[in-house]
Amino acid sequence: MSREDTDPAAIGAALYGLTLRAVRRLPREMSLTSAATLATLDLTGPRRITDLAAVQAVTQPAMTALVRVLEESGLVERWGDASDKRVTLVCLTEAGTAYVRARREAGVQAFERLIGELTADEIEALAAALPALQHLAELESQDQ
Amino acid sequence: MSREDTDPAAIGAALYGLTLRAVRRLPREMSLTSAATLATLDLTGPRRITDLAAVQAVTQPAMTALVRVLEESGLVERWGDASDKRVTLVCLTEAGTAYVRARREAGVQAFERLIGELTADEIEALAAALPALQHLAELESQDQ
């Protein structure tokens, strides 16, 4: 395929459509914010409340309430910070780690199932675009 | 690329990561359910309340409340159905149509901006995978 045939607008439209539809498939047993917070803790380790609130773009009182619910569910624990007694460090319990990983696995498998219904040519094209998809995800992370 | 090099699990993981991050970027001035309802009305024309509730997988009272808010905002209108006086048909106003299209455009452009930061090779690979991405979106729609 020649360079002139690329169409970023069409690609953007396809990815946007894919995103909107994917949202609807996410499990609703927990809020998006809670699930994303658990994922952040799994990827980056213990974080303070204010930090988590900033990452999820919610207010600090919202994150305080959210963490309280997750703690009551046994998915996270609150630790004190010896070097700064104002701080509450939130960290995943084993149950929390298991939950977030199972949820991610289920999300990945949902896509895998759909991919299995594509033609061989389409799957090969996606595989060839894998570095691009991974790069896009990385750019999205940096974009706040 | 040979067929044996394809890895559905890696593709699924990349797409899951991409869509999850994209969800966080969506505007929050309106609930996801409201925005998706407007998009449905734009794509398929006027629908009845129960119908919209089923499409969005919320209860009928939730959709009734949501439509009331959208109506007060001037984004939709309620029409009676002459052939069945129980039915309320919900349809987009001009303002509603403009809103949903502007929102979609903004979502597409957010992806375009990221795509613009990829290498030429990556963009070409994505363009080659465009039919696959569109097919995936279609499969996602059918999947309830």
Add this chain to the structure above:
DNA sequence: GCATGTCCATAAAGAGTTTATATAAAGCTG
């Protein structure tokens, strides 16, 4: 035309959010 089912509205309750404010600890300044 009466019984039953469908479509929508209303009410009450619960989860998740916001703003405003309070409390405690840390850091700075003279």
Add this chain to the structure above:
DNA sequence: CAGCTTTATATAAACTCTTTATGGACATGC
């Protein structure tokens, strides 16, 4: 090091979005 300012978290009240339960209007089938 005393007092002021800033930072980290908690609490309270209010608002939004959702659910379940229920009621009223209309449609349908016998």
